[in-house]
Amino acid sequence: MKKSDLKKWLFTMTDRELYYKNHPEYYNSLYDSCESKQLDNRKVYVFKFHEQKKKNDLTPLNPKLEIVKHSRYSSIPVHIHDYIELNFVYAGTCKAIVRDKTIPLQCGDVCIMDTNVPHTISEVEDEDIVINILMEKSYFTASMLGQLSSNSIISDFILDAISHDRLHNRFLLFHCQDSEKLIPIVEELLCEFYEPSFCARDIINAYMVLIFAEMLRHFQTDNSKDSTAAHRNSILDILKFIEENYQNCTLQKTATAFNFHPNYLSRLIRKKNGKSFKQLLQEQKLNKASSLLANTSMTIAEILQEVGYQNHGFFNKIFKERYGLSPKEYQLKMNNTKSISQLNKQI
Template sequence: MNKQQIRDYLLSYTDTERSALSQKSDPFNIETNEELSYNKTLDHAISKNEKMRDFLNDSQLLIVKHARFSSLPPHSHDYIEMCYVYSGKIDMVINSEKISLNQGDFCLLDTGVIHQILDTAEKDILINILIKREYFSTKMVSKIAHNSTLSKFAIDALSEDQKHNQFIVFETVNHEFIEDAIFGILTHYLEPSIFSKEVIDTYMMIIFSELLRSFHEKKVQYYQSHNQLYIGDILTYIEQRQGNCTLSDLARVFNFNSNYLSRFIKKNVGKSFIDLIQEIRLNQATTLLRTTDLSIEAIIQQSGYKNINFFYKKFYAVFHESPKDYRKRLQQLGDSL
């Protein structure tokens, strides 16, 4: 399917939308003021929807278009829901708080949170990506955070915000890029072919990475507007220099006392400045081991280590194998796929 065919699909009326337009009964046949559980809400849809049955049984990802010209009563469910506004405006009530989402916005809903979607009109197109929790952690979070201290920190901060609020709204800064990724997912989801699953996984990682970037930039703007130091700025500075900086360098750049900065890093990251530098350098080393044919000696040098024995000691302490065995194991794993 090309982009125009995807657009036509999203704009076309579903049976549920035709029913709503003809003023028939509620598509779920439920009183709108009833607080509903996950299974209650979907009982009527599941029996007629093979993809929904597959998702509940063993699939990890389901994509559905929300039915326009109707509302969805308060409900909760046991999967993570990622809502994307393709066009128009979507009004939701989440934990009794009214939220308005505009075109390009995402809303990430945790499991168990009570939410409802208010009346929608012709141009209000909402795409719901339903995600099993195990998919969210193994396919997306773990891979994105694999080699970046900043990504790990952003994901932890995101998790804390979601744990506190049970939902997060992302006002995306690169709407066209996100839209292209959504088109890519829908193309392979609606007309699956060989490797479609892998392509969808990749697009999902791209989307989540963009949402993380949006979340990080929003945090940066907030702290800057309040004239406060943001730990994300420090992590960005260190990672951009691949760990080749000192605490004195940081203190000078950010105009803070070295002792204060050391305590600030420990409080916000949970590790000392020295341990943080070692983590970033080891991340750089593992990236080079996986993606290049450079000699281990060259990798050690590019990762900022001057003492070879010290590098081997640190590497083994973290990965429980030598750099050579690490590279060999990953090469064998790649050959077996």
């Protein structure tokens, strides 16, 4: 598919969109057959990946990925889903209603929703094009995650989203209006998805990694000014500071580095990232510890000292909670995996 054909297809009103436009009072009774549940004392619908795939799938290329153009003028009830969803504003504007909060979105904005976030998209009219990318949790393979930055906001979000012991109530917002690459990459993705060529599945996965990487480059949670200092220093700068100074990082030291009061910084981090300072610091230490266990011959005692933990028992506990194995079991598993890999290469 050529890009010119793609753009024509995206902006052409479908019969369904024209009907919604001319009948704004129309309610699609099909939603009544969807599963629903009470969440935060309100009724929300539950959208299932296999149902969305069956309804929209034009190309059975990847059973774990679906890409659809949001239907303009449609009235979609507040819902959650069992998949990860990426909403990209390709043209124009729209509004995302997330947990009863209205978030204006414009061309270049991207919003990633975890599975348990009540939301909907509204006010999508003639010149507004929103692309919805639906990803089953199992879409994110180890090899794909390995292509993302190991300690990035996106990779941590995805790892949380595909785990079984999280609340799954997070979303991330990216403002990428200044990106000169994101729209062309998305266009290439759509052309390949709707008119597959040779090796299309691998090409599509590669485009998805590029999209995530470009989003990360332009990361910011919103354009509002929490303070003059907060405007100068994005939350990404704060996260990078924690990543680079995790061994002896404290809330006080971080606050001093960014000229914040510790209490204000604590609230800012939780508001922007959905996690406490303590949680972020612990995750960074565990990320580093797992990397050292897998890729070095250091002893566990040496690794504890390297990442800044003094209590061996506490380290064992939180490590097993995250990885499902004790540090020793994890190290043995990684060493066995490498040994088998090396043996296969020799054979």
